[in-house]
Each structure stands twice: as C-alpha cells, then as structure tokens.
Amino acid sequence: MTNHEPQLSVLLVDDEIEACRNLKSILLEFVDPDIKILGVAHNTAEAEKQLNIHNPDAVFLDIEMPNENAFQFLERVAPINFEVVFVTAYDEYAVRAFKLNAVDYILKPISITELANAVTKLKERIKYKSLLNTNTNDFTNVSKQITHKSKLNRITLKGNNNNVELVAFTDILYVEACGKYSKVFFLRHDVLAEILTSYAISDYEELLPSALFYRIHKSFLINCNLIKQIHKDDTTSIVMHHSVTIPVSRRRFSSLLEFLQTKPVYND
Incomplete structure (x- = not known):
C-alpha cells in the first residue's frame, strides 16, 4: 500500500x-x-x-x-x-x-x-x-x-454464454432489442464487438446515462456522441461510428433533434 x-x-x-x-x-x-x-x-x-x-x-x-x-x-x-x-x-x-x-x-x-x-x-x-x-x-x-x-462510468455485460465484458459507457455504440434480450454493440480496442445479454432494452435505457444515450426507436438505444451523420429521405436513419446505419422512428425524430441540440455534455 x-x-x-x-x-x-x-x-x-x-x-x-x-x-x-x-x-x-x-x-x-x-x-x-x-x-x-x-x-x-x-x-x-x-x-x-x-x-x-x-x-x-x-x-x-x-x-x-x-x-x-x-x-x-x-x-x-x-x-x-x-x-x-x-x-x-x-x-x-x-x-x-x-x-x-x-x-x-x-x-x-x-x-x-x-x-x-x-x-x-x-x-x-x-x-x-x-x-x-x-x-x-x-x-x-x-x-x-x-x-x-x-x-459509475462503465458496465459489466454478461452474455448468455457466460462471457463477461467490462465496458466503458463511452465505448458502447448502441443497444438493440432482441425480444426479451438485448444485443449490446461496443468498441473493443476500436474494433466493433457485440454481446447478447438477458436484459431488456428498457433496462439499459434506465441504467445508461441519459446525457449520452437516446432511444431513437423501440428497438434501438444509441450513444449520441458516436453519431456521424443523420439521413432524412423516405426513411430516417443515423450513421454511427464504424459506418453502422440505424433506423430512426418517425415519431422520435423531432425529439432526437431537440435532444442533440440541448443535451448536456457527458464527461466520463
């Protein structure tokens, strides 16, 4: 000591x-x-x-x-x-x-x-x-x-295969709902990785910091600091880090823009 x-x-x-x-x-x-x-x-x-x-x-x-x-x-x-x-x-x-x-x-x-x-x-x-x-x-x-x-600035993710990952909030790209489960996509040494967990997306919405994450769709919760582009054509989508494209619900698009304009700075 x-x-x-x-x-x-x-x-x-x-x-x-x-x-x-x-x-x-x-x-x-x-x-x-x-x-x-x-x-x-x-x-x-x-x-x-x-x-x-x-x-x-x-x-x-x-x-x-x-x-x-x-x-x-x-x-x-x-x-x-x-x-x-x-x-x-x-x-x-x-x-x-x-x-x-x-x-x-x-x-x-x-x-x-x-x-x-x-x-x-x-x-x-x-x-x-x-x-x-x-x-x-x-x-x-x-x-x-x-x-x-x-x-708290990180989360322990335990997969259904008992694989455990300790991930910083800032390294989580997005969470995708998979029925009662969720897939968490995150950066491991700047390489995109994923893990299937037994938590619902609503659990992650509650646990992850609201200054950083936003629910853009019933099936997707994203890290707003890792947004690269927003596309609004016939359908609205977001391009994330690593060129990942995620759909945005029509009814959540306006509130997303408002959130991005007013969201507090997140410091990990």
Whole structure:
C-alpha cells in the first residue's frame, strides 16, 4: 500500500461460509494484502451487529440470503454510511444495484480482475471522501472531484454464454432489442464487438446515462456522441461510428433533434 492510498476496512456478508472464505482469500492474496477485513457475517442480522461494532468503509454483500435479501437489508439499515460492492451469482439485480449507487456488481465465480477493479474504485471514493472531511475550505472543488471520481462510468455485460465484458459507457455504440434480450454493440480496442445479454432494452435505457444515450426507436438505444451523420429521405436513419446505419422512428425524430441540440455534455 502506498502512502497516498487509503487502507480499506471491509465487512464480508454471504450466507455461504465457503463463499466468504473464497472472497477473503482472493482479496488478501491476489488483490491487496493491506485490506483490513473487520468481520464476516452469514446473515443480515449478524451483518447489522458487525456494522454497529466496526463501522467499515465498505461491505461486500451477497444478494440472495435467508430471511432477508440485500436490498431489504440496506433499506432497513438506512441511512447508509458505507460503500457497497455486490458479489452474487445472479445477474438480474444489476440495474437495481446501480440505482443504489453501488461501487460495483461482481458475478460469481469471482474474477480477480473485476475484484481488483472494484477495490480501486472503492479507494477512489474513500480518498475523496477523506479530502472532503479535511479540506472544508475547498468544499466546492473537492465535491466536484468526488462526483467525478465516484460515479459509475462503465458496465459489466454478461452474455448468455457466460462471457463477461467490462465496458466503458463511452465505448458502447448502441443497444438493440432482441425480444426479451438485448444485443449490446461496443468498441473493443476500436474494433466493433457485440454481446447478447438477458436484459431488456428498457433496462439499459434506465441504467445508461441519459446525457449520452437516446432511444431513437423501440428497438434501438444509441450513444449520441458516436453519431456521424443523420439521413432524412423516405426513411430516417443515423450513421454511427464504424459506418453502422440505424433506423430512426418517425415519431422520435423531432425529439432526437431537440435532444442533440440541448443535451448536456457527458464527461466520463
């Protein structure tokens, strides 16, 4: 740990004893040996007691647990003065998790890279929270830093074949509805890639930043920063980065133009 990095204090919460052991082992052996693990809880009642005793910086939290799930638990112990990283076998709760401003959402089996990324983001949030508390004369500047550093700027995409991609919002070209599923098209080292996910396009419309993405058609949600041209002939279409052409719904064309003229600047 460097002198400039905060030491993390964390609580691990999972009803499976082996899952907690595995998470603790990966954190200490492969991610950061200086992480201070204050306690381990195997149900939410035990977790609440540990929170009151230890006051951790963050909680690594499973979702599906006996008697009470993670969301019910967080609602019950609110206001929350700790950061949350969800670690779960279920991908269907991601949208709800990020609405709670979770630092990250990690799917089991745990990827060391994903866990390391989550810890890095945790340290950033805690560092700037500390600055806010100790530099009250520079409150405005530090608040801007906190907002910039701590906001979510990428998404974990899990395909139906269990392939997982960690993608920056700015690298997502568009999302296409495929029945109950969605295809997400994104840039991987400037090469166009795609992944079929189990989320509906409406989930992505809610999760992705509204300053960057716009629903131009019932089947398409696009990254407006990657628009190259707009064609309006008999049918209206948009040419995106990589020469991808996407149709625009007639009834959404005017609102799209208005959005492009007035949309706020998105800074990742």
